[in-house]
Amino acid sequence: MSMPYYVAPEQAMKDRADFARKGIARGRGLVALRHGGGVVIVAENASQSLRKVSEIYDRIAFAGVGKYNEFDQLRVAGIRQAELTGYQYSRDDVDARTLANDYAQLLGNSFTHGMKPMEVEILVAEVGLSGGGDDQIFHIMYDGTVVDHDDACALGGDADAVTGRLSDGFREGLDLAGAVTLGASALAGDRSLSANELEVATLERGDDRRCFRRLGADEVAALLGS
């Protein structure tokens, strides 16, 4: 009879974390940052049809890095959760914090109990009503850890370096063009990224119910050039 190998829990967790991190580091990153008019998400993405950033609900956006099919599954689950809550209660009862917690539960479970951990990191952002510090940016890691960011955050490969560049350049009251330019340069480092290699979407504080808006390549190019 063969005996199963004993693996220390620390080792098992470390192996899983290394596995997930490797998968995430292979992909290209994204950043989210607050600006005067809301929250903007800038992702490095050469594809015009496979999206990393998308709309979840009226004031909530989602972004993911890592394995596409895995974060897309999470995106759809988030839309479902939000729509079900809004349908059964009220649209006002849907918020990013609850959604971030639900994502954390799912990712945490898959990390400890699943066949393999999900190779994704996701971002849930919500634009507040007043803009007086009520915007929210949640970063949820492959193991279910949730980090709440005040101003800006970076996800994906080389996140530490990107975060460094991002926080160096960040200042209060950036306009949209400034925020997109900072996001793009933080992602690029010593490379340079053109508008076609970027996917940009914003959550705009305003009178419209649906705050999410995608920016086309032309608009991004204009913002980067200004």
Place this chain on the structure above:
Amino acid sequence: MALPVFESADDPGTDFSRLLSRAGVTQPAVGGLRPEDIPHATTCVALRFDGGVVMGGDRRATSGHLISHRSMEKVVQADSHSGVAIAGAAGPAVEMIKLFQVQLEYYEKVQGNALSLEGKANQLSSLVRSNLPGAMQGLGVVPIFAGFDTRRETGRLWDYDVLGGRYEERDHVATGSGSLHAGTVMKMGYRSRLDRDAAVALVCRSLWEAAEADSATGGPDMVRGIYPIVAVIDRDGWDRVGDAELEAVFTGIVSSARESSS
């Protein structure tokens, strides 16, 4: 609440009604109700014009001979370029509109692109059909769906029967208890290539005549400042006509009626 994640075999896809039943949110079946106990909504119309469509509906809901609401909104925006108007049992109708709005947006977000206008009309058809048990008891819902087809660059409109039958109309359509009168007024006043203002005026006129002849249809309530809901849907999307403009249109109708009877 755990996130709704499904195996690919039983994934509800882009159908929000299926998601609701998979999530255990079901609607109770109704039974033993008399139609006169339930608020009913009445006259709604839609009209095609040069740049799109105009929709309109009165504000009255009745339970038998009682006026149960004076400011009901029967014409509502479905999404950026379409609207839906309802006649029939108010409760199921309001619920149907809510489900329809959620369904359109849900599809758009999950799928990444919006349904075509015809797809939306078809979707509403299945919602009307799902109310068949209610319809058998006299609690039917008969909507109108209209919008601007951004692919064909034209306004389009559909009406339905209680069984979910879907009929695309060319120029104008009316539903509800006052539909005979409203429909006749639109038929008489319709010309091809109406402009926006003329279309709004004709819609108002048709609702006025319906309210004159049908007790379940409310006219403009000048005392309380409650006017029918009129909305224009064109290339730029849904735009509800303001009360000030409607007041002017109805004041014109009143004075012409006064002249002809003096």
